[in-house]
Amino acid sequence: PEATYSAFSKAQRLGIIIIVCLIGLASPFASVTYTPAIPTIARDVGVTVSQINLTVTTYLVAQAIAPTIWASIGDIHGRRPLYIATLAVFIGSCVGMSVTDSYAALMVLRAMQAAGSAPNVALGSGVIGDVVHVSRRGGFMGFYMGLGGMGTAFGPILGGLFAEYTGWHGIFVFLTAFFALCWIGYALLVPETLRGIVGDGRVPPPWYGRPPVKLLTPPAAPNAEELRAALPPKKKVDLLGPVKMLKEVDVVCCLLFAGLHFVTWQVSMVAIATILADRYGLSELDIGLAFISNGAGSFVASLVMGKVMNRDYKVQLCKEAAAKAERGEEAPQEVEMIERARIRSLIAPTAGLNASVIAFGWTLQYRVHLAAPIIFHFFIGGLNMALLSTTSTLMVDLFITRASSVTASINLVRCCFAAVGTAVVQPMIDAMDVGWTFTTLSFICMLSCPLMLAEYVYGHRWRRKR
Template sequence: MSVEGIPTTPPVAFRTFIDYQRSLPPTLHRKAPTESCNEEEKCHSSVNAEEQSQHTESSCATVISDERSQRHDSTASTLVVEDPDDRPYSTFSGFQKKNIIVMASVAAFLSPLSSQIYLPATQKIALEYGVSSTKVNLTMTVFIIMQGIVPSFVAAFADNFGRRPIYLVCFPIYIAANIGLALQRHYGALVALRCLQGIGSSAMATLSTAIVADMITSAERGTYMGFTQIGSILGPAIGPVLGGVISQYTDWHYIFWLLAGLACAIFVPLLILLPETCRRMVGDGSLPAPVSNQSMLQLFRGRQERRESAGIEQLSDEESKKEVITASSFEQERCCGRSLNPLASLTIMFDIETALLLFCNSFAFACFISVTTSIPSQFHRLYQVNEMQTSLIYIPLSLGTLISAATTGQLVNWNFKRYALKHGYPLTSNRQHNLDGFPVERARLEIAWPLMLIAAASLILYGWIMHLNISMAAPVVILFVFGYTNVAAYKTTGILLVDIHPGRAATVSAASNLIKSAFGAAASAAVVALIQVMGIGWTFTMLALVWVALSPCFVVLMCCGPRWRRERAEREAMRMERKSSQDLRKQHAGNSCTV
């Protein structure tokens, strides 16, 4: 069909719209200007044949020409109909994807490392400042609170204007906070700078999840999420060991000098190499990113290419440049028209499916924080261990979490593929298909549910073994089991959260961080006091029983989740349609930039 009287929009810019709402009809895309002259001649002959007769059986039968623009310009645009499900989800190669995810994972490593590294030094800090263990745990609480609140404001910016600008702001804040923590000598300064440290490290875990969603399809997401989790899990694994060694043999302030140096070592390669992946900025990776979102390597290569191509003016090059300029300008205009909503991560929690997942996910995190926060004080009280020995107790727990990160992704992908074969869902490498009608909730939660129950049982067992003051080897072994099952359960539900909110990975991750941080902050602040009042056995039994009481939520999600997801997609489609109509009216009225 031909489009009369309406300016043709550069199709490249439509890719991000399709990625954001894949349930909309297929969009027209401009044919690449690099095709051979023979193909262009065939297409033009097809257009001439269409003017003479209403039907033709040529190889260019799918070509649609704008005849009106063809009268004014002999090099008229040629449009083709393309099914968005047939396009590659990402143009980044497998090697590029792995490199990008490794960089994001290493950056995410800093957030949990900062949280856990000075836990073995809490007894020394309490003695140096003359405060109680509860007050020292307050520095842990404020750090977690900042990690929950700040991503709620950062996520909307990251989803609309890219991932790189967030890194460029957060890393300098984090480095400065660590230098201040290394130099301070007062408890009040310690609390304030821990807040600033939490702000600087807050967005890194959120961005790593969003980067995976930018490049990886739902069918492959489990494995790559596992890669991303390794960085966030290595923090709790290595942090207490490093902190124990430093606080045992040197001044505990050197912990923060180590963090500052490590952050600088991570930030420099990221600044030079990490490309922009946000689909609203670069689509599937083929769109040129704005200058503010380009890595230093991309800026250098772009300048070199412009220098080499200076003075070479050919028709095909000119057409290609026009395509790039038009697409880029259109994309920038779309971005400028977007409004930032810092409360988006709050509004998303009013969706019932999302709320149930967030609540279950966050309670699992609270149980994990309760265990890790109480280890120094309880093992010191029961087994009289020093800082170095305390750090070694974290190794089995961390080893369990690492093995979980390496194996859970494969298990999640296996169950997804099993359901895909059962329901006839297409499985194509690097192709993201619509999940409407596919029971993705069941595919994910069948893995998470039994793991959650095992984790709750191990938590009860750990509490009573500690209460009875049995040999230290027994609780250490239970910590390994708890670390594996707990992390596997809440990371699987985290993958499901990204699956049911395509195009909003950073916002969803920020909402998850907000609720998890609230639960984690409450747990870290209250667990020692609860143990003193109730005893360690009853404290962890109470937590485990509440956790088990949440398990029916998984049944509700598996039964009602697909219907809730379909209703949410319909509401979102209506909202996007209204927004598109408003934008069109503004364009025709001349109140905004024309396409």
Template sequence: MLPNDNTIETEDDIESKASAQGHEFTLPSPHSSSNRPLKLDPHGYPLRPQPSDDPLDPLNWSPWSKCFVLLQVSFLGFLGPFSQGCINSAFALLSGAMGVSVTVASYSTTIAIVFAGIAPFIYSPAANIYGRRPVYIISTAIGIAANAGSAVCTKWGSLLVARAFVGIGTSVGMGIGASVVGDMYFTHQRGKYMGIYVVFVTNGAHVAAIVGGFTAKYAGWRWCYWVPTIILGVTWLINIFCLPETLYQRSSVVGDQRRSRFQLFNFKGVNVKRRPSLWDFTHCFYMLKYPGVLLAGLYYSIAFGVGTVLFAVTGAAAFGSIYKFDTAQVGMAIGISTTVGSLLGELVSGSVSDKVFYYFDQREEGNAEPEKRLHATWPGAFILPAGVIIEGVCFQYKTHWSGPVMGIGIGAFGLQIVSTSIFAYLTDCYRPQSAEISTLLNFGRLTFSFTLGFYMIPFAKETSYGIAWAVLAIINVVLYACIVILIWKGAEWRKRIGKPTFGYGL
């Protein structure tokens, strides 16, 4: 339907069209007639999904309310990698206190990352049944207790157990945060607002390097655990009073029954109709049957490891041995460059992603496929590996320290561009299953990332930094074929396979 077309389509009309084309469409709420005229976006095209008439529908919340919720969820996503990585700059101090080697001390972060990748497989089905709010509140409380426990541990074994619970308690924002963005924003807005969420998640580890380096140097390694404990505690108190339920189960609302705003802030914000079953915990894996999820997830997982984690896990060894940096200097070299690169990337990635989608939507009279959004990833696909190669070559030839720092920033810039569009694309395709998709992306990036620390420095010593870093950059470029294939065949495959059979009414 063209913006100036005099034909008025109803929700029934667009539901049939969307179903035939494989687009996202949300069934109308019982509050309204299914034959009412469509609600349009600012460009005159039908909103995707169509909001209900219920003022408590998150799609109908005011922009300021949505923004406040987005910032809370994004900050929780930030605190996951921040809490897990704040100790990274203090491994030498930790190893001395616990009587283990520096390499063994690094396992305290590794175990947190592993459990951070696993825990969201439980959070995802729980969030879809009981709501986002209770899962956030309970898991964050676990994270606070676990970080405090880590700070007071005197034995290595008990510290590892506490760190495992740090991963469990702080991973909720990383695992299901994207689903909250999908709950509140329309398709034409998701590039911008999903980008804000992604930049927080990406920069948690970057800021941890800066804060952890100075904290360890001037306050001791235990404060690398106390600082996340305090920040998580303050955030948790804000969430209790200010984080509403965003899961809106349209199919659970009967007749003209309306909820009060108070219900959005208690543990009854969602009308629970059933108990969780074993099938619910397989939904994440079931989503791998869809080529869009599998291929985009594979590329994103490797890109995240290459474009941010590689810098973090090798920075201390590389900057320390080549430039003789101390912990604080290493933290600044990695943290400032990655943070600035990511922020600059977000300034262009979110808005460009939405504009690219609107361009194709305009050309195709409001019927653009979600795969069109992936065209916005082209610049990042080449900027990211270029930054990795620059850092590797600068390390190899021992240039001025500004050389590898510049490479890190360029790599982070490219990563932000591809990450934002991939998250938005997958949410556009499978919004009711956004919690499962967010969990899979979190698991994929952490699974690849935590292994980098084991082999990249030895690989560089056996060959050279230039060769080792170039190998990862080439792998990343080759895997971009996954995105190219989706641009070419993704829509066709999505229509042929159909939609998942769970999650409707969300």
């Protein structure tokens, strides 16, 4: 099945995924380059840190809503036109952020940034589902998440550098230039990949799906029109499709689990900038450097989990083949209980993440040597990415024809949760200090763990009922 799944060559697949990954950096870059500069922005704009944190909340709310609308369109009408349109919106908002000093404008432009960048994360997952077979999808999803982790690692450094040496406006001048180049590269090189339009890649898409440079485009099949006729009929766009997916029990289990743990990561990223400035007296550049550990953890874990997921897939396939052989049945070509293949390695990362969150909070509260919270922040970033990449890959596996929509569902839940967390973290720290704040968040996360156990045991039954 892998050999016939996609007509794109290995080099073409890799080229497409690299460009998609670079565009996928828009969302983490826009988020984390901003956080080290929060104290400076608050001072320059003349508002409090809590008010600037509301711009982060606004970003997260828009980040949750925008993919819900765009992803459904991308699953029906194609990835390419949406990439071109949404990235243009993002670039325009960066231009505005580079010149404004108005708090009201900050709120609006941050929402536009999220609306232009967040859909690309869902579209990227869809592209990987389009061109990569399920047996290797975990590795490519890990690679995709890994480059996002690099954005998380180096974004705060860039934010700190620009905030200290050029002013915080320089952050958005850089984002404008970098992603304008990405936009040009995508528009020139990347073809449409949606399987409902191009099949395995050999059916020529409409004119808007064809790039001027054919380097990453496979040759059309001689019987392209026959293949086009065999494609499933195009469905109507359902803008509420990602929301409707939340009625599925297995989706709810995965998204509540991943969303609650994502909150701990988001809150740690927002809170640490102010805590390191107030309690450790660090400059914007030093704060940016402190974020390296979290991003490095994200990058390392995503690559490791990609390999782990590919291994787990093979292990589960062997188990199912052995079980069928005992019953005298033909060996399966693909894993039937994909839930078990993906979830089997989540116990250790889940336990480690919650322990790291608690330790992170208490080391900051007692002002332990700076190395301690930075080390725990490394594990928070890495282990959260392990959970996120695994659940994201599982959701794409379960809804391969609606990969962008289900990724938008993931984004919707985790960003709504994170928006609430960002809004309440400072009042929580003011009321109960840092240690008990992160202990409380960890306890809430642990309450969601039985949901993944239920998905492991019963998920294949729930899927078959669909």
